[in-house]
Amino acid sequence: MTRSDTRDADLSTPDGVLPATAFDRRPTFLARNRDVLLGLVGGFVVLAVWQATVWAGWVDPAFSGSPLGALGGLGHLYESGNLVAPTLDTLRSVGLGLLISMAAGIPLGLVIGRSVVLHGLLEPLIGIMYSVPFVVFLPIIIFWFGIDDSARLVIVVWSAIFPLMINVVSGARNLDASYLQVSRSFCAGRVRTLWSVALPGTMPYILAGLRQAVGRTLVGAIVAELFMGTSGLGYVVQAETSNFEMDNAMAAIGVIAVVAVVLTRGVAWLENRLTFWSGSVG
Template identity: 50%
Template sequence: MTTTTVEATRALPAARGSRAKAFLRRRRPLLLGTLGILVMLAAWQVCASTGVVDETISSTPLRIAAAEGHLFGSGEIWAPLRLTGLEFGLGLGITIVAGIPIGVLLGRVRFLDEMAQPVINVLNAVPYVMFLPIIIFWFGIGNTSRVLLVVWAGILPLIINTIAGVKHLDRDFVRVAEVFCAGRLFFMRAVALPAALPFILTGVRLALARALVGAIVAELFLASGGLGYFVQTATANFDMTGAMAGIVIMAVVALILTRAIGYLERRLTHWSGSQPNR
């Protein structure tokens, strides 16, 4: 065996170890997050099994897992999940399509921003549920009211973050655009929006979470279907396992969507140099 072959054989385990370390470093937030969830579930199960908490009130992870299998196996959960998904998707779509242009406009036009700030601050400080009677009075208790509540819940964080992103543009970007005599629309499209993208995607992540809460709240008060109504019905029937199963589905959906937005942030704003560890 030659010296080169010996060195290559010795280097192979080191290379494998380096790749394993790199993989663990990249996946560390996911692995630690999964470990935290498993520890919480294990503690919950132990507390329920030892009588520290009442199983009839808190249920247990094992019971909830069995209930999830029954709900998806029988197809009972698909109709509520589909209804909530439609309301949430439509409301979030309207939020993004309307919220980003409004935020960009307010961020670039000073007098409009000064006019809108008191209204935005008031609406953001007052819980949107407080406006539910007004929404019902104006739009009834149909799909329009539920979608409007989703939009109301999610649009303000998106507008506020977009305004902040547009206001904090790098001065070098603005100077370069001025040197090349960029028009207002071109500047908005080619400079302001890309530069504000980290703020905008953070706003989308916040809007997503609040919009999902808005969809569930709307179903608690205004619907005869959906995940919120499913959980409310299960709770009214003292089926805490079924109610917790519905809540777990909401949590998983929220986690998946949040991770998806985090992935987009890493892919689209890697140039910003301020990426969060996820």
Template identity: 30%
Template sequence: MTKFNWREIGVGLIVPVALITIWQLIASMGWVNPHVLPSPAAVVERWIAYLLPQVPYSEAPGSWLAWAVSGELIIDSIGSMFRVASGFLIGAALALPLGLMMGASPRVYALLNPLAQVLRPIPPIAYIPLAILWFGLGNPPAVFLIAIGAFFPVLINTIAGVRHVDGIYIRAARNLGASQRTLFLRVMLPAAVPYILSGVRIGIGTAFIVVIVSEMIAVNNGLGFRILEAREYFWSDKIMAGMISIGMLGLTIDIGVNKLNNHLLRWHRGLEH
């Protein structure tokens, strides 16, 4: 089991704590307009109110809870994560077999690579008008945009993984009489797994970025929608609370994916157990 390196964690907290302290001092001294840059304490208070379940006015008369507590964060986070998971699974499910075919077959690669290279630089945000035109509003266009964002990282890394398999392994397998199917399943695919998992990690990160943008355009809930709503009412503390929520979710997802990668790649040389 991996032990926590508390010294390393402590060193990593020095800069964030220093920046937050400076931020709080600047806000406390009134050097900036609190509507433009609220204090960390105000942001944390808004984040807690954003997180806690809604409290009816009759249960907390005269309290800040009567107006500040909404309980929207859990619902918004669930909505955003549902879209991320749906879009990523669709994008990865399409990219993985296609990437394996393009990496294993020079003919398929020559046929499809020019199209992939033309479409790959187009950011998913550019598809927003088409997504709304094709799917209307709601989850479908958001899931479509996320699927595009996740598709190309998984595709490109899968192709690279299959095409960069060490030739020694391939020649050894052929000398031992391995069929093309066995060569692909027992040699090329396992050797490409580190590349594929790297693509999965990048694809999930891209999907999480795209979901925030898509929620600002096509849906009426989610973290992206809530940040846009807060901007309309000039609630800068709620904007930052939403940003903190995005960062925490993103960090949690990345840690989980990284641990999964380490577990699946225990056999890979150079990886510490």
């Protein structure tokens, strides 16, 4: 027997199959979903402490509600029709606002990021509009657009488009120089370069901005419903709080929290699926 035959015999099993290595083992369910499970445990602990303070008499449930009371309030909202329809109204505002923000913010961000002149002119204005809370513009928006659906849509788009644009501009300005070199080698025009080179190259930044925009869009929708809405989860919270139905209000807030988690987790999943080839952009 030669040395190679001896080595092959040592590595082989009686069935002639190589033994499984650590690289062949797939992560367990706990390992794959560790962050989600830890988040659920953390949320359960917070709710348990909250309920314990209510039972101990340290807080008044008439003013703060309680987790168990919120469960009853959730059933009451469902039976009264103040759960499904308002949730769909809020999701409709969020979805439409995101679509408009993406349709306007992504092309504008690419153009501004690839233009030295436009970036110098508009970058400070975009930063100001992003930094100043949009709530301070509510009186002006109401004066211009009234208190109907168009005004609420303006608030939703306003809250989402600027974080998205900031990320897209940053991605366009940090585009890999080799991509642009290939584009110039093929004599591609500016529009072709933006569509075929800049857009795919900035996809990690676009999805990172979208992840921020989703949260801000939901905030904008809820704020608009609180101040000028006649439907939606924000209006339900405002109406139930005005009637001192704190359990119902907490139930609606819980639904808002669930919607926020689902939306942000969905965008994070999409980001991981589409940009697995890229490093994290923050």
